[in-house]
Amino acid sequence: MTDPGEWRECRVALPAHHNWLVLDLRSEDPEAWARTLAGQHLGEDVPEPWREAFATDLLWYWGAAARQGALCAAVLAPQDGPVVASCTVRELGIAPESRTVAALRAELERAEGPYFGDGPVLTEVELPLGPALRVHRQEPTDPAADSGTVVEGVAHYVLPRRHPTTLECRLLWTSLGLGAELVKVADELADSLRLT
DSSP: OOOTTTOEEEEEOOOOSSEEEEEOOTTHHHHHHHHHHHHHHOOOOOOHHHHHHHHHHHHHHHHHHHTTEEEEEEOOEEETTTTEEEEEEEOOOOOGOOSSSSHHHHHHHOOOOSSSTTTEEEEEEEEEEEEEEEEEEEEEEETTSOOOOEEEEEEEEEEEOOOOOOOOEEEEOOOOOGGGHHHHHHHHHHHHHOOO
16 A cells, blocks of 8 residues: 555546535444435435435445445435446555556456456556556446346556556446446546545
8 A cells, every 4th residue: 555645635526517426435424424415415305215215325335435445435316316326436455566557457357257248348548647547347246146237337547657556446337328428427537536
């Protein structure tokens, strides 16, 4: 892991025209935080069971981000519907000799699916923070099941030029019809990634 003295905060610029909700990963009472945010987001006219269900969803995403050790996280949720997508940024504990785009590519090419289509699409990109490997893939949420939900996502594995670390900036969604739009959003998020 990087010496915390080198940078204090990791940030992405969330697109303003969408309903993004930032997950407060420092909350000491995540259940109360989720209920409060659900009420603020959905408004007072929404029936209590809907607010509770939405708070439960927020809490699930909060827990997943916290378990991954995310540096920052957010969900995209229109006011009249469920969570559409989730974004997390986390630091990866990768050995110094493996902090190259070529090493990341080799590692991801060895990863086994199951994937849909031709498998992950790997592309080398240059971001303001540094070089990155962009990975676009679709996979089942439960590989052992005969049917189920498919999750699509774009992850950028970024090697910041000024800091000896590796970051993963990942956007995931299950509404495959929104794929083309959300792929663009994933690229915008990765392009906005900064360490301060």
